[in-house]
Amino acid sequence: MSEELKTYAPDMVAGANAHVAGIAAYDALCKEAETDYEGFWARQARDLISWKTPFTKVLNESEAPFFKWFEDGTLNASYNCLDRNIERGLGDKTALIFEADGGEVTKITYSELLAKTCQIANGLKSLGIGKGDRVVIYISMSIDGVAAMQACARIGATHSVVFGGFSAQSLRDRIEDTGAKAVITADCQVRGGKQLPLKAIVDEALTLGGCESVQTVLVVNRANAAVTMKAGRDVWMNDVVASQPTTCEPEWVDAEHPLFLLYTSGSTGKPKGVQHSTGGYLLHAALTTKLTFDLKADDVFWCTADIGWVTGHTYITYGPLALGGTEIVFEGVPTFPDAGRFWKMIQDHKVSIFYTAPTAIRSLIKAAEANDAVHPKSYDLSSLRILGSVGEPINPAAWEWYHKHVGGGRCPIVDTFWQTETGGHMITPLPYATTLVPGSCTLPFPGIMAAIVDETGKDVPNGQGGILVVKRPWPSMIRTIWGDPERFKKSYYPDDFKGKYYLAGDGAIRDAKTGYFTITGRIDDVLNVSGHRMGTMEIESALVSCTELVAEAAVVGRPDDTTGEAICAFVVLKRPRPTGEEAKQIAKILRDHVGKEIGPIAKPKDIRFGDNLPKTRSGKIMRRLLRSLAKGEAITQDTSTLENPAILDQLGENN
Numbered sequence: 001m002s003e004e005l006k007t008y009a010p011d012m013v014a015g016a017n018a019h020v021a022g023i024a025a026y027d028a029l030c031k032e033a034e035t036d037y038e039g040f041w042a043r044q045a046r047d048l049i050s051w052k053t054p055f056t057k058v059l060n061e062s063e064a065p066f067f068k069w070f071e072d073g074t075l076n077a078s079y080n081c082l083d084r085n086i087e088r089g090l091g092d093k094t095a096l097i098f099e100a101d102g103g104e105v106t107k108i109t110y111s112e113l114l115a116k117t118c119q120i121a122n123g124l125k126s127l128g129i130g131k132g133d134r135v136v137i138y139i140s141m142s143i144d145g146v147a148a149m150q151a152c153a154r155i156g157a158t159h160s161v162v163f164g165g166f167s168a169q170s171l172r173d174r175i176e177d178t179g180a181k182a183v184i185t186a187d188c189q190v191r192g193g194k195q196l197p198l199k200a201i202v203d204e205a206l207t208l209g210g211c212e213s214v215q216t217v218l219v220v221n222r223a224n225a226a227v228t229m230k231a232g233r234d235v236w237m238n239d240v241v242a243s244q245p246t247t248c249e250p251e252w253v254d255a256e257h258p259l260f261l262l263y264t265s266g267s268t269g270k271p272k273g274v275q276h277s278t279g280g281y282l283l284h285a286a287l288t289t290k291l292t293f294d295l296k297a298d299d300v301f302w303c304t305a306d307i308g309w310v311t312g313h314t315y316i317t318y319g320p321l322a323l324g325g326t327e328i329v330f331e332g333v334p335t336f337p338d339a340g341r342f343w344k345m346i347q348d349h350k351v352s353i354f355y356t357a358p359t360a361i362r363s364l365i366k367a368a369e370a371n372d373a374v375h376p377k378s379y380d381l382s383s384l385r386i387l388g389s390v391g392e393p394i395n396p397a398a399w400e401w402y403h404k405h406v407g408g409g410r411c412p413i414v415d416t417f418w419q420t421e422t423g424g425h426m427i428t429p430l431p432y433a434t435t436l437v438p439g440s441c442t443l444p445f446p447g448i449m450a451a452i453v454d455e456t457g458k459d460v461p462n463g464q465g466g467i468l469v470v471k472r473p474w475p476s477m478i479r480t481i482w483g484d485p486e487r488f489k490k491s492y493y494p495d496d497f498k499g500k501y502y503l504a505g506d507g508a509i510r511d512a513k514t515g516y517f518t519i520t521g522r523i524d525d526v527l528n529v530s531g532h533r534m535g536t537m538e539i540e541s542a543l544v545s546c547t548e549l550v551a552e553a554a555v556v557g558r559p560d561d562t563t564g565e566a567i568c569a570f571v572v573l574k575r576p577r578p579t580g581e582e583a584k585q586i587a588k589i590l591r592d593h594v595g596k597e598i599g600p601i602a603k604p605k606d607i608r609f610g611d612n613l614p615k616t617r618s619g620k621i622m623r624r625l626l627r628s629l630a631k632g633e634a635i636t637q638d639t640s641t642l643e644n645p646a647i648l649d650q651l652g653e654n655n
């Protein structure tokens with residue numbers, strides 16, 4: 001961050017009634033947390049959550065790093081998101097506004113959403129699903145999707161939502177790892193005017209082996225698409241729930257009861273099932289929605305994420321509902337029927353808080369610059385008051401455009417840094433409190449002890465980059481990796497820092513003057529493509545699993561103007577190195593193969609073929625050289641340890 005960068009002072013007139021008005025109010029919260037850490041979180045937990053049995057213990061560190069929060073308290077997440085609001089008189093308030101891919105709008109009130117959730121909950125119970133069971137949800141954006149998650153929470157079943165873009169193989173892996181008793185899916189999903197199968201992919205996943213735990217597949221009818229129903233296993237959701245009572249006593253669970261598992265990529269091995277708790281997670285979902293988005297009674301909140309990602313969990317299914325908010329659930333893509341979809345929806349539904357990803361903004365900038373009709377200026381966006389960004393660093397140019405053209409120069413942008421593992425926001429401005437600097441996620445959320453250290457765990461001075469850590473456990477943190485506590489310890493509490501600090505996996509730097517944080521990117525082999533996390537190893541394994549063609553593969557990321565990072569694969573085939581048309585054809589086969597193994601989001605943008613990969617004499621692939629080649633840079637690094645320097649010229653050619 002340099003001094004020439006513009007700063008944006010908080011608009012205190014617009015934010016006079018903000019939950020956190022002014023930096024002094026932010027400082028006071030931070031001070032409270034520093035002085036009495038447990039007291040700060042306990043106060044928030046009593047204020048924002050209804051407990052069946054109030055907790056008497058706040059934080060238990062005796063089995064660190066397996067921390068426990070509010071452990072003797074009991075609660076139910078769905079009770080907190082639904083019944084509690086109805087008891088507060090919000091029964092007739094719109095909870096969800098669903099806009100389908102084709103533009104049809106369905107609204108559902110808190111009372112209706114509770115009735116629907118209870119019917120699904122009773123339906124699940126009638127199938128023998130209950131507390132402690134896992135349910136995989138493989139569905140697209142819908143009211144049913146949100147209600148299915150809430151229904152699991154209601155009966156104490158742990159949900160694991162799998163993004164609808166993942167392949168049968170990826171779905172299978174997740175079903176097997178969770179040992180799910182049931183899968184909830186739909187006939188299809190609709191994106192950009194096209195129907196894409198869901199149920200057929202579930203069928204395929206279940207034939208791949210290892211999914212014997214699944215007794216039932218519940219199918220929501222989205223679009224009357226043709227599906228095959230397997231007798232004794234598959235049932236239509238409607239047939240199961242239509243005659244169920246619309247009330248269902250919540251299953252009161254301990255605060256530490258696993259609310260959900262969500263799989264995410266690490267730097268090695270298979271995706272890890274991040275386990276979240278009920279009490280601590282719900283608390284941070286509610287608190288961050290309140291403070292970061294300043295959510296108020298008459299706001300219309302729109303988070304564009306999919307419920308298959310953590311952002312959709314925290315800022316669609318749990319956070320806004322825990323506060324009794326009204327929110328948009330959106331099906332489809334930002335560019336259909338045209339690239340004005342987001343702006344039209346903000347206008348039509350009078351959205352006041354809008355939360356999206358930099359990659360979406362960058363692609364919409366391109367479209368708007370080419371066509372006035374889809375430029376935000378062609379829409380009435382005056383309802384907006386706060387904008388948010390998530391998933392990857394937002395480059396200052398996209399930030400400025402978002403601020404000027406979408407926010408009309410008046411809306412603060414909250415650039416929220418967080419992760420699947422953190423459950424909610426970690427470093428973010430608070431609107432009307434924090435002075436904004438484009439490209440910086442600014443300051444830690446109150447109560448989050450984020451810091452930057454060197455390899456030995458020592459604090460580095462501001463202005464000097466280092467490793468991002470969190471020094472104290474916080475309520476919504478990952479509890480463990482499902483079925484692999486050792487991997488949890490190794491990944492997040494490594495011995496390097498004496499097991500004391502949570503390791504985020506990102507690098508960061510604090511501004512010398514302001515102390516503001518800027519995230520400099522992952523320090524491990526995790527890529528971030530359009531805000532989606534993927535391990536280079538996962539993609540490499542998918543490539544080499546094409547055993548008839550591929551001998552060896554190495555995957556790196558390179559910067560991309562639209563998607564942030566792009567996947568670049570270097571491949572050695574079991575046959576002579578192809579060129580020209582043949583290279584193109586084989587690249588297509590490999591891309592499709594990766595699409596089948598993981599999902600379309602993992603398809604490499606760039607595939608280059610070589611007779612070999614650049615390796616050290618001890619046989620290690622030199623990835624830093626591959627990163628330079630992928631960027632098209634000249635190699636300036638030391639290549640003296642390289643066994644086969646000539647290979648660099650070959651891989652540098654774009655075949």
Ligand code: 6R9
Pocket residue numbers: 264309310311389390391392393394415416417418419420421441504505506519521522528531532533
């Ligand atoms: C919520 C979510 C986490 C990784 C994280 C970091 C990157 C997320 C960011 C950001 C810079 C931001 N990331 N938000 N980088 N600025 N505001 O995205 O979770 O999918 O687990 O990804 O995304 O690299 O470590 P997840």
